[in-house]
Amino acid sequence: MPPYFDHAATTPLKPSAGQAITGHSGLANPSSLHGSGRRARLAADSARARLAAAAGADPSEVIITSGGTEADNLAVKGLYWQRRGEDARRRRILLPGIEHHAVLDTAEWLETHEEAELVMIPVDRDGVVEIEALAGLLAEDPEAIALVTVMWANNETGAIQPVEEIGRMCAEAGVPLHTDAVQAFGSVPVSFAESGASAMAISGHKIGAPVGIGALLVRRDVKLTPVQHGGGQERDIRSGTLDVVGLAAFAAVAEEAVDSLSGEAARLSRLRNRLADVVGPLEGVTLRGPDPRARPEKRLPNNLHFTVDGAEGDSMLFMLDMAGFDTATGSACTAGVPRPSHVLLAMGLSEEEARGAQRLTLGWTTAEEDVEALAAALPGIIDQAKQAGLAASRRQ
Numbered sequence: 001m002p003p004y005f006d007h008a009a010t011t012p013l014k015p016s017a018g019q020a021i022t023g024h025s026g027l028a029n030p031s032s033l034h035g036s037g038r039r040a041r042l043a044a045d046s047a048r049a050r051l052a053a054a055a056g057a058d059p060s061e062v063i064i065t066s067g068g069t070e071a072d073n074l075a076v077k078g079l080y081w082q083r084r085g086e087d088a089r090r091r092r093i094l095l096p097g098i099e100h101h102a103v104l105d106t107a108e109w110l111e112t113h114e115e116a117e118l119v120m121i122p123v124d125r126d127g128v129v130e131i132e133a134l135a136g137l138l139a140e141d142p143e144a145i146a147l148v149t150v151m152w153a154n155n156e157t158g159a160i161q162p163v164e165e166i167g168r169m170c171a172e173a174g175v176p177l178h179t180d181a182v183q184a185f186g187s188v189p190v191s192f193a194e195s196g197a198s199a200m201a202i203s204g205h206k207i208g209a210p211v212g213i214g215a216l217l218v219r220r221d222v223k224l225t226p227v228q229h230g231g232g233q234e235r236d237i238r239s240g241t242l243d244v245v246g247l248a249a250f251a252a253v254a255e256e257a258v259d260s261l262s263g264e265a266a267r268l269s270r271l272r273n274r275l276a277d278v279v280g281p282l283e284g285v286t287l288r289g290p291d292p293r294a295r296p297e298k299r300l301p302n303n304l305h306f307t308v309d310g311a312e313g314d315s316m317l318f319m320l321d322m323a324g325f326d327t328a329t330g331s332a333c334t335a336g337v338p339r340p341s342h343v344l345l346a347m348g349l350s351e352e353e354a355r356g357a358q359r360l361t362l363g364w365t366t367a368e369e370d371v372e373a374l375a376a377a378l379p380g381i382i383d384q385a386k387q388a389g390l391a392a393s394r395r396q
């Protein structure tokens with residue numbers, strides 16, 4: 001594998017996940033009543049308890065899903081439908097524009113099809129929610145609010161949100177909070193119990209489990225309208241045969257990530273800072289998100305994000321790819337057409353500024369040599385990308 005700097009997209013399968021998969025293969029359906037079914041149920045219960053402990057939740061609060069996207073859809077739609085069903089005035093969804101598409105597009109779908117009213121919570125230049133603005137929005141008309149949804153950490157800029165403070169504010173206003181902790185869980189300390197959130201999404205493949213397993217943590221006193229109907233599994237909130245093998249792998253890597261969190265966070269932030277020190281001072285480069293040196297506690301330890309004036313993020317990505325480094329621009333590409341990141345636009349950047357974005361995310365396979373090799377290559381490639389951008393703008 002070439003030096004891989006795209007761990008936020010997915011991180012390679014961890015050996016502990018592989019062992020859990022092998023150890024749990026051949027299990028029956030955990031809903032079956034025979035002995036094999038009961039053994040599968042026991043294995044599922046044990047894995048669920050381990051996953052819950054790693055996330056600071058009670059096992060009964062864990063609703064297994066196919067990943068983060070499903071968990072976010074279930075939380076946003078499920079809370080909206082439930083709350084609106086209880087009181088038709090509750091049409092507002094409060095959210096910052098930096099949310100992942102799994103939340104943003106779900107909320108927009110509810111706006112188009114289910115009469116939801118989206119209210120954007122402003123964020124500052126670093127991409128952090130402005131608490132006072134949120135307080136004002138919460139106070140405006142609490143009876144009209146269906147839910148608030150604020151991610152724990154942003155997948156592009158790594159900015160960590162003040163979730164616990166937001167949780168307290170939402171509790172005082174009497175409205176449920178959903179938090180998308182897909183990037184935060186396993187990377188920084190995350191406790192569902194202490195967050196004050198009613199629901200929280202996590203995903204396996206971001207921490208070394210296979211793609212296809214995730215969870216929505218739902219507080220026991222919170223009601224959700226199910227999105228998916230069927231056999232009534234997972235407290236009747238998410239029907240479908242439980243993926244015991246995936247759950248066992250998720251529990252194994254979650255436990256491992258939480259146990260090694262402080263050491264790994266220190267190692268990755270040191271390597272990240274090395275890259276920041278190389279690219280930060282280059283002409284035309286702006287580090288985005290909270291400053292990795294001055295406010296390290298405000299951003300994910302494995303994330304570096306920057307924009308380069310006059311360069312195209314995609315061309316930088318391809319140049320890095322040609323040089324053997326896997327990176328990301330962080331923003332979505334629809335049918336091959338690069339779009340400026342909605343996250344950077346929500347932070348107040350112009351389309352022009354947002355265009356030259358690059359995200360480098362480190363993880364458990366990242367070695368010192370990989371970072372040194374990238375540190376050596378980056379200045380030349382950034383320069384080349386700037387020249388290419390300049391040449392392209394002259395042609396226009």
Ligand code: PLP
Pocket residue numbers: 008009066067068069070072100102151153154155180182183203204205214
């Ligand atoms: N939320 C965030 C913040 C993410 O970064 C991602 C994945 O990129 C998701 C949700 C979606 O998770 P999954 O890939 O498990 O569906």
